[in-house]
Amino acid sequence: MRTSRIRLLAATGATLAALALTACEDGTGTEDEGAGSTSRPTATATTDKPSDAGKDDSAAGDPTAAGGSQDAGSGGKDTGSGSGGKGGNTDDDKAEDGADDGPETRVACNGSNTTVTARPVSRPLNHMLITVKNTGSGPCDLTYYPVLRFDEMQWVPQPIEETKPQAVVGIDPGESAYAGVLLSAADGSGDGGTTGHKLAVGFQGRTPNSSGGPSAIPSLPAKGVYYDSTLAVSYWQQSMDDALTY
Secondary structure, X not given: OHHHHHHHHHHHHHHHHHHHHHHHHHOOOOOOHXXXXXXXXXXXXXXXXXXXXXHHHHHHHOOOOOOHHHHHHHHHHHHHHHHHHHHHOOHHHHHHHOOOOOOOOOEEOOOOOEEEEEEEEOOOXXXXXXXXXXXXXXXXXXXXXXXXXXXXXXXXXXXXXXHOOOOOEEEOOOOEEEEEEEOOOOOOOOOOOEEEOOXXXXXXXXXXXXXXXXXXXXXXXXXXXXXXXXXXXXXOEOOHHHHOOO
16 A cells, blocks of 8 residues: 555656646746736737738828838929920910010101100290190100200200209100290390290210100290290100290
């Protein structure tokens, strides 16, 4: 009886030893099933890789990711740029932004596109009014002051500087502009007085003393116009009153 118990204990010990050896070889130690279940997160960590693969797939679908999607986005940009370039070259676009429309051409008023009259006035005393009417089809400009010449006069009457306007005087078709002429001193202080029977009105160009085109020859009263050394002329004015102020 005692011998049987000894054999049973020996067999049990051998079995335990074999189980221990097997556990060591498997790397699981002597842990029971509860401990073994704690090793499963290692397998779970391995199963996380498909999640990473999912991230890669979403990145591939992202237009900003590298690959075909990014190229497609670039292609979209190039297409927009190309269409914009074509739009900038169309006639319609040019018409809209006025690229082909230059500034309005302004011509000088002169004897070819105006009618000019010259008449003495009662007030102010010893003055004459020159009127220029635009007979052309477009606006014209009067620059500086008229260059006057009575008969064969060898000198040029000087302008009255106080009458210089702030801007060039422009005349629309059918409209008029003016200049006033001081013929002689009211107090008789002038000298070399004489009577003129013919008057030429010259026009200046964009620069002082340059030619603005053909002169005009307005009619004078039959008796002529008296003037002396104080003869002076105003700058071109938009209104008659301004022209006769001095």
